[in-house]
Amino acid sequence: MNQEPMLLPQVAQGNPDAIRACLDRYGGLVWGIARRFFGASPDAEDAVQDAFLDLWRSAGRYDPRVSSEAVFVALIARRRFIDRRRRGARRLDTEPLPEAQAAPSQTTAEQVTEAKLAERAMQELRPEQRQVLVLSTCHGMSHEEISQATGMPLGTVKAHVRRGLVRVREVLGVQR
Amino acid sequence: MTDRRDLIAGTVLGDLTHEEMAEANAMGLRQDELYAMEIAAAATLVAEVRDDAMPPALRARLEPPRDKSNQVVALRPKRDVWRAMGWLAAAACLAFAITSIVRPWSNKTPDARAQRDQLTHVADAQVLPWTATADPAATGAKGDVVWSNAEQKGFMRFSGLSQNDPAATQYQLWIFDGDRDDKFPVDGGVFDVTSGGDVVVPIKAKLKVGKPVLFAVTVERPGGVVVSKRERIVVTAKAGG
Numbered sequence: 221m222n223q224e225p226m227l228l229p230q231v232a233q234g235n236p237d238a239i240r241a242c243l244d245r246y247g248g249l250v251w252g253i254a255r256r257f258f259g260a261s262p263d264a265e266d267a268v269q270d271a272f273l274d275l276w277r278s279a280g281r282y283d284p285r286v287s288s289e290a291v292f293v294a295l296i297a298r299r300r301f302i303d304r305r306r307r308g309a310r311r312l313d314t315e316p317l318p319e320a321q322a323a324p325s326q327t328t329a330e331q332v333t334e335a336k337l338a339e340r341a342m343q344e345l346r347p348e349q350r351q352v353l354v355l356s357t358c359h360g361m362s363h364e365e366i367s368q369a370t371g372m373p374l375g376t377v378k379a380h381v382r383r384g385l386v387r388v389r390e391v392l393g394v395q396r
Numbered sequence: 397m398t399d400r401r402d403l404i405a406g407t408v409l410g411d412l413t414h415e416e417m418a419e420a421n422a423m424g425l426r427q428d429e430l431y432a433m434e435i436a437a438a439a440t441l442v443a444e445v446r447d448d449a450m451p452p453a454l455r456a457r458l459e460p461p462r463d464k465s466n467q468v469v470a471l472r473p474k475r476d477v478w479r480a481m482g483w484l485a486a487a488a489c490l491a492f493a494i495t496s497i498v499r500p501w502s503n504k505t506p507d508a509r510a511q512r513d514q515l516t517h518v519a520d521a522q523v524l525p526w527t528a529t530a531d532p533a534a535t536g537a538k539g540d541v542v543w544s545n546a547e548q549k550g551f552m553r554f555s556g557l558s559q560n561d562p563a564a565t566q567y568q569l570w571i572f573d574g575d576r577d578d579k580f581p582v583d584g585g586v587f588d589v590t591s592g593g594d595v596v597v598p599i600k601a602k603l604k605v606g607k608p609v610l611f612a613v614t615v616e617r618p619g620g621v622v623v624s625k626r627e628r629i630v631v632t633a634k635a636g637g
Contacts, residue, residue, distance in 0.1 A: 229426050236460035248447030255448050256602060260619060265454050272458050288442075295438035306410065338439035339604075347577030354603065356409065357440045360595055360620065362410055364514070369623040382405040389405075389436035 228289055232280035239276065246293045253294065257360035259299040267304050290335065298357070305360055330334040341391035345384050352377050353384035400425075405476065408433040412465075424521050444603050446548060474566070508596040512551035518544040524633035533558035533615060534630040541611045541633045543599070550599035552613070554589065557630065560615070562588045567630070568620040569599060575606030579623075584611070586620035608635045 227245065230238030238241075250271050258264040275296045282292050342350050350368065355361045363381065367374045398406075403420045406412040407430055412420060515521055523545040528534040536556035543550035552569065560567060569584030575584070586601030615628035 239460050243450075243455060245457060247450040247458075249442065249445065251447045251454070252448040253441055255447060265451070265588040268450070268454060269457065287438070288441050291435060291438045291479055294441040296443075298434075298438055298441060304412065304432055335439055335442040338436070339443035342440060342443060343575065343606075345625050348579070351577055351580040353440065355622070356439050358603070360411075361622070378411060381409060382402050382410070383442075385405045385409065385433065385436055386401045388440055389433050392436055392439055 226284060226289060228282040228292065231276060232282075242275070242293075246290065247393060249290060249293060250297045253297050253358070254301060256358050257305065263304060267310070268297075268299050270304065271300040274300055288335070301360055324338040337391050338388050341388040342384075344391070346380075348372070349380040349384045352380040353388075355384070356381045402414075404429050404433045409439055410481045412561050445599060446604060448600075453523075460469050468581055482571045507555075508551065508598055511598070512542055512553065515542050515547070515549060515551060516548060520544055520546045522608075522635055524635055526631040528631050529629050531615070533628070535561070537631055539594075539631075541599075543605075543608055543635070545605060545608060548601060548604060550584075550601075552597045552599060554597070554631075555593065555597045557589050557595070559589050559591070561589065562618060564618070565615050566618050566620060568616045568624065570614065570624060571599075571601060571605050571608050572610040572612065573606050576610045581610075581612070581624075583620065583622070586616070606608050608633070610634050 224245070227238050227242045229241050250268055254264040254268045254271070258267060275293060278296055280287065287295070342353070345353065348370075352366050352372065355366045356363070357368070359367070363374055363377045366372070366377045366381075370379075371379070398416055398419050400423060403412070403416060403423060404425055406416055407420060407425060454486040516523055521542055523540050523542050525540045526538060528537040534557065537554060537558075538553065538556055539554040541550060541552045557567075566586040566588055568586045570581035571584045572578050582605055583602040585598075585602070587597045589595050611633040612626075612629055613631045614624045614626060615630060616624060
């Protein structure tokens with residue numbers, strides 16, 4: 221049911237064709253995420269550059285048993301974009317795992333459906349819960365910003381985002 | 397005491413209070429738990445965010461040199477890469493600028509128009525007429541919106557919608573999705589009407605649309621807003637059931 225050939229192992233080897241193919245395949249995704257985090261700000265382009273440079277450096281750590289390439293790329297991009305938005309604040313301690321700790325839980329066929337599973341989990345959330353999770357994870361908005369934009373109390377926003385994310389994780393069944 | 401999963405989510409979201417941080421430290425959250433939660437956050441991005449075409453100049457800056465195909469390249473640090481690739485970015489910008497100058501403006505509108513017409517032939521495409529509100533900007537406004545849910549693509553067509561000053565206000569499209577709370581419609585992108593006559597505007601939905609039920613255009617501040625106060629709605633188009 222899959223599958224496009226994996227690119228990241230070749231990217232890790234510095235293969236220029238794989239790098240170009242990676243830009244073709246995931247450039248739109250990373251740029252789409254950046255546009256939601258930074259809008260039309262020039263920061264968006266700098267952030268995308270940071271994200272791809274980090275991806276080139278981190279490609280060797282990609283483990284296909286744990287996530288799809290697209291999710292790995294989105295994970296790297298999200299880290300860089302959050303860093304940029306919260307510069308000066310505490311950085312997330314989110315270094316990828318060493319090989320020895322990687323305990324796969326998904327079959328190959330399941331990897332390609334994780335975005336759909338996440339989508340299903342999102343559909344299961346209450347509409348307001350889903351909305352705040354989208355504003356937080358997809359737009360990079362702080363809880364305060366979400367509270368101001370939606371009129372929801374800050375505590376409610378925080379609870380919705382956390383529980384929503386926990387629910388997505390449960391549906392994905394990522395066991396590490 | 398905070399639930400462990402809450403602390404893991406809070407760590408990944410970066411929203412822990414000082415008390416929760418102390419709890420998380422005492423609990424000893426593991427890297428693997430945090431990484432699994434990060435994967436969940438990344439999966440929501442892949443599920444919700446639509447791809448946007450990357451600007452050509454940015455793409456050019458990220459490209460490795462093309463001099464020898466299949467040659468393995470060193471993944472150099474950031475500053476060196478930019479310096480090395482600067483000329484390529486400049487070349488791309490120049491090519492883009494030349495293309496923009498040489499290509500007559502009049503050619504752009506038929507492109508959007510032709511794409512719109514093409515989209516009307518897609519099986520699930522809906523063509524929905526606009527209904528103007530009493531807002532002064534909408535006086536005499538007509539047109540329609542074409543949307544294909546399968547392709548997640550659409551175009552708006554207007555005639556008679558007032559021209560806006562982009563420095564003061566912009567129009568913004570909202571797509572009300574039956575799968576989402578109607579308090580939070582999907583942002584369909586901001587646009588300007590700066591010339592008279594018929595205008596065709598591509599829709600740039602920021603999130604995937606499940607079941608479109610209503611399209612509405614509001615007047616917002618330049619750059620648009622995340623959540624509209626809906627103080628000025630100019631046109632709406634209801635999707636057929």
